[in-house]
Amino acid sequence: MTVPSPRRSGELATRMLVLWCPDWPVVAAAAVGGVSVTAPAAVFSANRVVASNAGARRNGVRRGMRRREAQSNCPDLAVFAADDGRDARLFESVARAVEGLVVGVEVVRPGLVAVPVDGAAAYFGGEHALVERLVDEVSAAAGVECQVGVAEGLFAATLAARCGEFVEPGRVAEFLAPLPITELDQPGADRAELVDLLRRLGLRTLGAFAALPERDVVNRFGAAGVLAHRLARGRSERPPLRRSPPPELTLTEEFDPVVERVDVAAFLAKGLASRFCAALAGHGLACTRLGIYAVTEEGEHLGRAWRCAEPLTPAGVADRVRWQFEGWLRAAPGQRPTSGVVRLRLEPEEVVEGRSLQLDLWQNGGTEEDDERAARAFVRVQGLLGPEGVVTPLLDGGRDPAGRVRLVPWGDPREPSTPPDATWPGRLPAPSPATVLDRPVPAQVVDAEGNPIGISARDRLTATPHALSITGGPRREVVGWAGPWPLAGDRRRTGPRRARLQLLLAGEPDDPPEAVLLHCAGTENPLWTVEGVYD
């Protein structure tokens, strides 16, 4: 095969091969959950579809759909929660399979790998031969399907992988021109606003946007617009920086004791990431290709490069380090390193001038001195007690006062998993109990004759509550009550009938009554527990 030599103008990006596993979050979730790949499945975050497979899409499941709507369109849909760590962990086997054939593998995000194509294509005797070997190798080693595209630059190659195309050298602009403008809004690029504006201006395709003169784009859309314009024209994101990053920016950290657990690695990664990015920012640089290298106690060397279209923020670096540790430490036995990691090296393999990153930091509200001081204190306590020692509460959707609260370890992203403003039938009206026992206490509710009472099949109390004894203690008289609030829950899942009850208990002779929240499960032998105290 004769390949015309690519134009060596500095403007054109290097020719890249992108290997894309479609619907990767669903593939990974199905593999972990033991669901067949062909069965309809979708991954949800905050009750909305974030990814679905072909089976689900055939049944009308779309991105952004609510779970209830998706399930009504496709009743046998397998529902999974989004989990970045799981995606990254399973993708490690794909990255390893690609690395077996080609050097210089860069993981863009779980589901997408990029490799420079020139050397490997020459070695394997042409791009087509290389791609054939790659697809075979990935499906044999990792057992997943993938699509491959080749083009100049990461952006064009990613789009080429979507359609499984080989873009002839020098014809990137022609390939990109008919594609819709919405393709500019790739995950992680954060260009939704720009794309929406361009669409409303009547620029529906990348070609129409590329046809605008660059000077006008600068005037109207600023630096971010120029970047998108360069992509639409098939140029590299930014002119490559000629000098290589100074070696002292590489951050090496020794661990004692060795790191064997992902949560410990994730915690350490946060501190390392902020130091790494601060050192880069000191040189006015930001990193777009991050090399993560580790040495284990037994002397094994592990390494992987992560590529990012946008300069990496400290949070982005920390995420990638955490994902990489998930991939290494929780791989299948046999591929896992035999001992813990003693040394970690973060290497900025490709850097860009960091102006755009500084702008980003500025836009993020600029961490005030107080916030920084508090964050330092929390991290110090995490150092004393472990990463789970300091948590921040997050109010989620839910029925019970304890289930509405999710505790997120300090530093982890606070994302609600369900919309907190949705209606929850059976949720107790405000006020909520000020004390929610972390371990509910068993109790017994009896009627005037001393017989235990429960919930009838019609969600009524079988008798009027008269007294309550907590863990077999003395009986306390009930002076007021309200409820029961039945917990309907999932109709398809049968279980004991459950309900909640508010009771007002007589206190000591001079004291006012005390209010408690009780939970009841079962009709025949009701199991009562005290869940909360209104104190």
Add this chain to the structure above:
Amino acid sequence: MTAVVEPPVARLAALPGVSTASRVAVQAERARVTGRVLPVAPALAGLLPAAGLRRGSTVAVHGGTSLLLALLAEATATGSWAAVVGMPSLGLAAAAEYGVDLRRVALVPRPGAELPAVAAALLDGVDLVAIHSETVQAAVARRLSARARHRGAVLLTFGAWPGADVELSCRFSAWAGLEDGYGHLREREVTVRARGRGAAARPMTASVALPGPGGSLAPSSAPVAVPLRDEATA
């Protein structure tokens, strides 16, 4: 010959530790503006000597998790950070109903034996630290109070605390809203009583609805100083 007769108020105000009401008010206002006092809900402000939680002070709350949550609300809502140590059973849904900004709250539910170190580290960086006093020894408690004073943090303690500047205690009255199987717990009148040292030496009481309608805090009557003869009999 006429001697210069000082007005009696000025003479009294010149005594060490005594101040005029207007000067106290001016000082309180200045402290509030310069951020040396963390704000509390208006219904509770009258109880506290500086009309808020003065930085460096220790405030002990007796017998009412609701009151603790209500004290956290205003400060976190105006951008201060709070940490709650050793209270794994805190009702966070109730906290949100009282107006606590949960994004600015961190919990250390089980500090265990590290409690002194954890509390000290938090007092260094956080504006408002709430601690359950049950497992804290008296010597540690004094050290933590001193640390709060030095670092300009507010130490809120749940339960008795040696050397607290202000002690707030609750007297609950009956709940409203329950009608023999109907309705739901709606609101409750609480009489909060404040006493302490220094500027807080004169006991004050205020009635608040805790929780009021909708779960938040509502004022029910303005704070009043406890008459001295009541104090003698109380």
